[in-house]
Structures are given as structure tokens and as C-alpha cells.
Amino acid sequence: MKADTIITVKNLVKKFGAFTxxxxxxxxxxxxxxxxxxxxxxAGKTTAIRILCGLSTPTSGDIKIAGYDIYRETEKIxxxxxxxxxKFSLYEDLTVSENIRLYAGIYGIPSKKAKEKEAELLEKLxxxxxxxxxxxxxxxxxxxxxxxxxxxxxxxxxxxxxEPTGGVDPVTRRKFWDLIYEASNNGITVFVTxxxxxxxxxxxxxxxxxxxxxxxLDTPGKLKERYNAKNMDEVFLKIAx
Amino acid sequence: MIEIKNISKYYxxxxxxxxxxxxxxxxxxxxxxxxxxAGKTTLMRILMxxxxxxxxxxxxxxxxxxxxxxxxRHIVGYMPGRFSLYQDLSVEENLHFFATVFGTTIxxxxxxxxxxxxxxxxxxxxxxGKLSGGMKQKLALSCALxxxxxxxxxxxxxxxxxxxxxKEFWEMLKALQQKEITILVSTPYMDEASLCDRVALIxxxxxxxVDSPSRITEKFPRKIIQVHSEDMFRLIQDLRSFPKAxxxxxxGQFVHFTGVDDEVEISELDKFLTDRKHRHVIVEExxxxxxxxxxxLQSL
Numbered sequence: 001m002k003a004d005t006i007i008t009v010k011n012l013v014k015k016f017g018a019f020t021x022x023x024x025x026x027x028x029x030x031x032x033x034x035x036x037x038x039x040x041x042x043a044g045k046t047t048a049i050r051i052l053c054g055l056s057t058p059t060s061g062d063i064k065i066a067g068y069d070i071y072r073e074t075e076k077i078x079x080x081x082x083x084x085x086x087k088f089s090l091y092e093d094l095t096v097s098e099n100i101r102l103y104a105g106i107y108g109i110p111s112k113k114a115k116e117k118e119a120e121l122l123e124k125l126x127x128x129x130x131x132x133x134x135x136x137x138x139x140x141x142x143x144x145x146x147x148x149x150x151x152x153x154x155x156x157x158x159x160x161x162x163e164p165t166g167g168v169d170p171v172t173r174r175k176f177w178d179l180i181y182e183a184s185n186n187g188i189t190v191f192v193t194x195x196x197x198x199x200x201x202x203x204x205x206x207x208x209x210x211x212x213x214x215x216x217l218d219t220p221g222k223l224k225e226r227y228n229a230k231n232m233d234e235v236f237l238k239i240a241x
Numbered sequence: 242m243i244e245i246k247n248i249s250k251y252y253x254x255x256x257x258x259x260x261x262x263x264x265x266x267x268x269x270x271x272x273x274x275x276x277x278x279a280g281k282t283t284l285m286r287i288l289m290x291x292x293x294x295x296x297x298x299x300x301x302x303x304x305x306x307x308x309x310x311x312x313x314r315h316i317v318g319y320m321p322g323r324f325s326l327y328q329d330l331s332v333e334e335n336l337h338f339f340a341t342v343f344g345t346t347i348x349x350x351x352x353x354x355x356x357x358x359x360x361x362x363x364x365x366x367x368x369x370g371k372l373s374g375g376m377k378q379k380l381a382l383s384c385a386l387x388x389x390x391x392x393x394x395x396x397x398x399x400x401x402x403x404x405x406x407x408k409e410f411w412e413m414l415k416a417l418q419q420k421e422i423t424i425l426v427s428t429p430y431m432d433e434a435s436l437c438d439r440v441a442l443i444x445x446x447x448x449x450x451v452d453s454p455s456r457i458t459e460k461f462p463r464k465i466i467q468v469h470s471e472d473m474f475r476l477i478q479d480l481r482s483f484p485k486a487x488x489x490x491x492x493g494q495f496v497h498f499t500g501v502d503d504e505v506e507i508s509e510l511d512k513f514l515t516d517r518k519h520r521h522v523i524v525e526e527x528x529x530x531x532x533x534x535x536x537x538l539q540s541l
Contacts, residue, residue: 040406170539171490171539172276198432198493
């Protein structure tokens, strides 16, 4: 049984002048899977993610995101995806509730529905007491959980997570992954980058980029077998070193 | 040698450090392991004489962090968490600048930085702001070493750095340790703890434990059961619904399970999962890792 394809990338090339940041990438991502997108700093991950999100145009290649064409339908793509990065996700000088309302408004969710969903969300995250607090004053773990929840508030088909979990304690980091599993279980495709190799093991499939190319793509189990490695850390070191 | 006695620090009504005491021996590679907000940076800034403690005392090679702050600054090297070199100066200019500030030259102490600096020397005319993350890290370490410090303090040098660069960085630290430099390094990556001689696990301004990484895991009294099945999401849900479950968390391809009072048997858990139609079930007791210990201590 082969699942439905939600991201199709064929021969993606992105050049900046003489420098090739993405060198002929070809891969598919299936609906509802957790897809780990790994690589060393400077391997070209962020460049590729920006293209897949419709924020940057490739030099060449055929790419479809949730069925939409990357050249002609970027606005439709943006409506169907969510995005979260560690560097920027929430407005620090707005409250928890204001951030949720802002995103709901941007994605055109009617205010009555947004209000209901906000209450549900805050209850689930056990953050009702923080509703009127500024983001700036919240613990990092709360910010990350909220940022993720806001990124999937409009029920996108795909959510892109660019290093979502840096800097938090191990329990908080795992609670964050509970949310990822839940989203995936609800049919949202999760496309995630991380420097934590144990998190690579949580993915259904993992691709590893090095110097602009995808060097390996498979399930963590098969990658470990092929590279004769105990864990994903060893696989990564064998490929990217 | 670093001696820390009952150091406390408040930011308004938040206590960032709660009577911390700690000794780092001469030539030791010592790790401060803990998440954001644990107090790692505050402690390092106090040791670096950049911040005054509210109470308690600390000494760096017998120099007092408050009274002898000027002398301390000559014997310590510091790599702050944020890249703090001059972005619009070149690699070489930055290094030259730091050497001059400390009244020395690049040539005089080149021995100490050679193994690190040669990797970025081909780019010595490039502006620091234009370097990749890994190269910035190497330059920052070179600048922190150029005056031949006796104590090196590194604040999360590997945060946000990929696994390959992280490994290389730790190899550099090991090499520096051979040159009798005392190194205090902080990290939020628990797996890096095993690379230190001793570590302090720190959370919310309190030290949870100090020991060698192997001792910390050996003396941990809890029984950790490692569980695997094909459907990770359902496995976690089911294990959490097990009546005697205390904690259930994903660890790579496995789930680590601790039972209430450690009274859960392997066979019970195996049957519980098989009854729930899990496939390819593995249930086995394992030795705990640093992360297991940290997670258990932080929830006390």
C-alpha cells in the first residue's frame, strides 16, 4: 500500500550566482507522515524549505505542494501549509490570545469559530491562566507548544517545522513531540528539521542532505541497517563527515 | 580551579541561582547541563566578573570574582552564547584585535590555537559576519584562547550547531584540556554530558546532582524499561493508560517506561501490549542514560 503523495519534488535546483544551494533534489513526502529533513549547517535545508513554502522560486525543477504548483500557485500553497521556526513564530509583545486571534484572522477563520478553537486549544495546552499574558514573559517550552499549535490552527495539510525544539529540557522536548505525533495522527503531514538525532528516530522517514544534495532517504531503521550504525547519530556522522 | 560557594542571584523577584556551590578542579573538563532558564549563563557571567552575585562567594584560581575582577579577566577566556565578535572585521582582524587587547600577539600564542585556527585560516580575509556557523564557532574559540587563558568558560558553544560540527568541537575541547586549561562548558544537549570529566545537572537555579557522567547513571536507583512496537503514537497512548505507569516518554526509536515504585514487570507490560494488538513488541530493562536521570530529578 502506497500512501498519497502530498509533496512532490522533481529535480529541484536553486542557485545563488555560481553557488548551487540545492543540487537536483528529488523526493516525495506522503500524507500524514513525519518527514525528517536533516543536514549539516549550510547543507541547503533552509533554502529548500523556503522554496517548498512558496517564499522563494527555484532555479529549475517541478514541485507540487498539496497538489499546487510552486511557480503559479504560491498563494494557494501558503493557505494550505503551516510554518514554525525556533527563530520566529509568535509576536513577543502581543498576548497569547492576541497571537492566536491574529493568526486566525490572517488565515480567514471566522471569529466565532476562532473563539471556540482558542478555548479548546488553551485547555488542551493547560494555558488558560496565561491567556492574557504577553508572549515575552512565557517559558520557552510554552512558547514552542503555542507556536506549533498556532501553526496548525487553520488545519493545514502540511506543517513545516524548522528546528522547533532547541534549548528546552528533555521532558518539555518530549511533550512537544507528543503534539507532533498527535498532528500526524490527525492527518497533518509534518516536515521537520532538527539537530537532535534522537528526534530523527521519531520520524517515519528521514532525508539527509550534504553540500546541496540528498545523500540518503529512508526509514530510520533501514538507514541504520544500510550504514551499519547503532543510531541515527552514527548514520549522520557517516554521511555528513 | 573554580570554587563556588552559596552563590545566589535575583533578577527582581525571580531567583535565577539558589545558593549554588560547586568546585571545578584544575585541568578538568566540567559540564553544566541544563535547559534554557536553568541559570547556566547567570553563573558563568558571575564567574566572568560581568555580573555581581547577591550573596555567596566565588574564586577563580584563588582570585575573588568581586575584589580581584581585573586580575581574573587576564586569566580567563570566554565564549558567550551569542556570537560576539566584530562582524565587520575580518577573521584575522578579530584575532589580532583580541591579541592586542590582552597585550600579546597572534605569533606568541599561535601554538595554542593552531589546530583550531588553521581550519579557518584560508578565510582569514573574510568578514566574521559572513562565516558559516561552524566557522564562527572556531573563530570565537580562537579569540577566547589567544591570550593563553588558564580557565576557559564556554556558554552553550554547540547550541544550534549540527551533529558533525558538535563532535569536532568536543574533540577540540579534549585537545585543549591536555594543555592544562580548566574548562567549564554549558550545554542543553544531554548526550554531550558523557564527554565531560564531571557534570552538574542544573534546573531552575538549583543543582540536581554533581558527579562523573558514568557515576550519575550508575547510582540512579530507578528501573527503566525500554519498549518498542510498530505504531509509536498508539504505543505511547497505551503505555500511559497502563494503571501502574509513572512516566512514559519517547527516546529515539524506543519508549522509556518507569512504573510506580518500579513494581512493573517486563512480562506484565509485554502481555498488556500484545493484548492490545501491538506488533513487533520489544520490552526490556536497560541501564539509564543521563537524560533519564535528568528527567527523573527534574520532576521531583
